[in-house]
Amino acid sequence: xxxxxxxxxxxxxxxxxxxxxxxxxxxxxxxxxxxxxxxxxxxxxxxxxxxxxxxxxxxxxxxxxxxxxxxxxxxxxxxxxxxxxxxxxxxxxxxxxxxxxxxxxxxxxxxxxxxxxxxxxxxxxxxxxxxxxxxxxxxxxxxxxxxxxxxxxxxxxxxxxxxxxxxxxxxxxxxxxxxxxxxxxxxxxxxxxxxxxxxxxxxxxxxxxxxxxxxxxxxxxxxxxxxxxxxxxxxxxxxxxxxxxxxxxxxxxxxxxxxxxxxxxxxxxxxxxxxxxxxxxxxxxxxxxxxxxxxxxxxxxxxxxxxxxxxxxxxxxxxxxxxxxxxxxxxxxxxxxxxxxxxxxxxxxxxxxxxxxxxxxxxxxxxxxxxxxxxxxxxxxxxxxxxxxxxxx
Amino acid sequence: xxxxxxxxxxxxxxxxxxxxxxxxxxxxxxxxxxxxxxxxxxxxxxxxxxxxxxxxxxxxxxxxxxxxxxxxxxxxxxxxxxxxxxxxxxxxxxxxxxxxxxxxxxxxxxxxxxxxxxxxxxxxxxxxxxxxxxxxxxxxxxxxxxxxxxxxxxxxxxx
Numbered sequence: 001x002x003x004x005x006x007x008x009x010x011x012x013x014x015x016x017x018x019x020x021x022x023x024x025x026x027x028x029x030x031x032x033x034x035x036x037x038x039x040x041x042x043x044x045x046x047x048x049x050x051x052x053x054x055x056x057x058x059x060x061x062x063x064x065x066x067x068x069x070x071x072x073x074x075x076x077x078x079x080x081x082x083x084x085x086x087x088x089x090x091x092x093x094x095x096x097x098x099x100x101x102x103x104x105x106x107x108x109x110x111x112x113x114x115x116x117x118x119x120x121x122x123x124x125x126x127x128x129x130x131x132x133x134x135x136x137x138x139x140x141x142x143x144x145x146x147x148x149x150x151x152x153x154x155x156x157x158x159x160x161x162x163x164x165x166x167x168x169x170x171x172x173x174x175x176x177x178x179x180x181x182x183x184x185x186x187x188x189x190x191x192x193x194x195x196x197x198x199x200x201x202x203x204x205x206x207x208x209x210x211x212x213x214x215x216x217x218x219x220x221x222x223x224x225x226x227x228x229x230x231x232x233x234x235x236x237x238x239x240x241x242x243x244x245x246x247x248x249x250x251x252x253x254x255x256x257x258x259x260x261x262x263x264x265x266x267x268x269x270x271x272x273x274x275x276x277x278x279x280x281x282x283x284x285x286x287x288x289x290x291x292x293x294x295x296x297x298x299x300x301x302x303x304x305x306x307x308x309x310x311x312x313x314x315x316x317x318x319x320x321x322x323x324x325x326x327x328x329x330x331x332x333x334x335x336x337x338x339x340x341x342x343x344x345x346x347x348x349x350x351x352x353x354x355x356x357x358x359x360x361x362x363x364x365x366x367x368x369x370x371x372x373x374x375x376x377x378x379x380x381x382x383x384x385x386x387x388x389x390x391x392x393x
Numbered sequence: 394x395x396x397x398x399x400x401x402x403x404x405x406x407x408x409x410x411x412x413x414x415x416x417x418x419x420x421x422x423x424x425x426x427x428x429x430x431x432x433x434x435x436x437x438x439x440x441x442x443x444x445x446x447x448x449x450x451x452x453x454x455x456x457x458x459x460x461x462x463x464x465x466x467x468x469x470x471x472x473x474x475x476x477x478x479x480x481x482x483x484x485x486x487x488x489x490x491x492x493x494x495x496x497x498x499x500x501x502x503x504x505x506x507x508x509x510x511x512x513x514x515x516x517x518x519x520x521x522x523x524x525x526x527x528x529x530x531x532x533x534x535x536x537x538x539x540x541x542x543x544x545x546x547x548x549x550x551x552x
Contacts, residue, residue: 023550036550126552175552297400297415304414347550368545370404374411 017126018353026347033376034347035364040239045287048276055275066263068096072278079281086219092252096269100205100233100246106261107229108135116166121152122355125175143357149314150179154188167199173206176354176363177323178316183216190221200228206319208237211296237288238280243273295320298366298373305377309384320367327360330391344379405439444539452501458492458524472519481509
């Protein structure tokens with residue numbers, strides 16, 4: 001190959017996730033209190049695990065239908081109807097995927113023509129921008145701000161939209177900011193989509209983990225179901241990350257094309273996980289409520305602790321992330337994170353791993369025990385005091 | 394249930410200041426609410442969940458099934474009150490099924506419990522029979538697993 005790389009140029013051009021670099025550094029240390037983990041510290045509910053075991057014992061070790069097990073699709077349809085207020089046909093409008101990550105990938109590849117613009121918001125989950133690029137789209141970033149509680153407003157979107165815009169891609173409640181949209185925001189943004197004839201890709205994986213108000217979904221807005229790909233999955237609220245089950249609900253024409261891509265790339269989502277997911281959707285509300293109550297205690301604790309330290313932090317109303325601002329301390333988020341790990345043994349993730357406008361912020365995931373939250377915040381208070389003393393000298 | 398009680402039931406040593414942070418109140422409000430619960434008798438006490446298996450020879454616990462003769466007046470209550478008054482009896486329940494009363498009895502030695510059963514319990518008027526089972530090992534106590542080797546094997550940082 002004459003020293004040339006065998007990797008395709010467009011893949012080589014794709015940056016590695018900023019979080020990956022930090023993961024390698026943290027992995028070298030022992031006894032770390034980590035606020036860096038974007039997955040629940042709870043194990044999947046016992047009843048869910050039991051169903052998975054029974055399924056294996058019964059020898060259910062084969063492919064399912066490409067779309068997903070019919071019983072699971074019916075369970076998804078029932079759950080989405082009662083929780084989010086829109087009814088999807090399990091035979092033609094629901095696709096079971098390998099987590100929401102796969103669903104995002106097939107959805108973008110299915111609807112983006114080369115050169116189409118896709119509007120998304122930052123700070124956001126690390127895969128959004130690369131996935132748009134790999135689908136041949138042009139990512140158009142809208143930056144959300146602390147002053148707005150990291151909510152997205154219609155005014156911001158109006159500035160970003162062009163005649164080439166085809167898709168709006170959202171994630172509320174948001175990883176990494178913990179921001180949520182209120183019903184009014186959702187209705188305004190839905191109206192914006194209709195006005196500009198955009199397709200909405202909405203990743204509502206954290207919907208159940210909303211603390212101060214009930215989650216209001218885009219698919220509850222009349223007229224939106226027809227132009228929306230609704231993505232959800234079992235990983236977060238049901239603590240089922242390792243089962244790798246997500247799903248996409250969309251109009252039949254889109255859904256069958258998502259299915260086509262999914263079929264060629266994946267065949268079918270893991271069977272054991274699908275059986276477990278059906279149990280979780282039908283009987284998991286209580287387990288979800290218990291986990292949410294515990295996350296809420298930790299969240300409240302973090303907010304109070306940051307306030308005591310004089311570290312500004314908007315009230316994260318969803319997911320399990322707080323996003324405090326440390327820009328006033330006179331060091332970068334990366335330096336803060338590296339030194340905090342080195343000097344106090346606590347891991348947080350620099351906010352700019354989730355987009356340039358995350359500079360000066362830290363993502364603190366509170367998917368860790370209350371004992372860790374308490375000890376981690378005690379050490380952070382010490383560390384912040386030390387940094388302030390240093391800067392005064 | 395009140396969040397405050399949920400927190401104390403999980404860890405009664407959580408400080409007022411920490412509880413205040415968790416439920417968005419002030420430490421003074423937390424202290425006042427706890428005092429009110431104590432006064433009302435809703436909170437009846439605080440104590441440690443001790444894994445007796447970790448202690449050197451800390452005595453024995455037996456679970457005893459007791460069949461009794463109910464009385465025309467008052468049913469099981471009179472005999473149940475007499476039995477529950479013994480210091481050796483730490484927990485006691487009226488049960489449905491093949492026996493009537495279920496007792497948790499603590500004693501210093503196996504012999505001490507045996508003599509309590511044969512000399513003081515079985516000889517009471519109204520006690521028809523007893524069945525004694527000695528506890529061998531505690532796996533779970535009040536919802537808490539005694540085995541504490543669960544580790545967090547998640548990736549330390551992930552998106």
